[in-house]
Amino acid sequence: MLKILCVCGCGLGSSFAIEMSAKSVLKKLEIEADIDHTTISEANAFKSDIILTQKAFADVLNADASPEQIKRVIILNKLTDKTEIEEKLVAFLKEHNMKVPSHE
Numbered sequence: 001m002l003k004i005l006c007v008c009g010c011g012l013g014s015s016f017a018i019e020m021s022a023k024s025v026l027k028k029l030e031i032e033a034d035i036d037h038t039t040i041s042e043a044n045a046f047k048s049d050i051i052l053t054q055k056a057f058a059d060v061l062n063a064d065a066s067p068e069q070i071k072r073v074i075i076l077n078k079l080t081d082k083t084e085i086e087e088k089l090v091a092f093l094k095e096h097n098m099k100v101p102s103h104e
Helices: 014-029 055-063 067-071 082-095
Strands: 002-008 033-039 050-053 073-075
Touching: 002 014, 002 055, 014 033, 014 050, 014 082, 050 055, 050 082, 055 067, 055 073, 067 073, 073 082
Parallel strands: 002 033, 002 050, 050 073
Antiparallel strands: none
């Protein structure tokens, strides 16, 4: 099952908002995923296939990350924009040869 982590500074506000929007998108796309939210400082303790976050936190996550770890970070410009989340998730899945919904 796909594991998705939503990350922000405190692990409460924006990461939870991203999680709720992403859950809605995943439901629409009929993609099963284990999705959670956390703080930037705890993000690397989680094993995840995808990290959804904003640019400032992506820069911190990627600072000491391996090339493989960097590939799993999806940067969102508008944290709760379901269209942006859907486009970027589908692009990620295609790029990584993962199952993409046929009814895009």
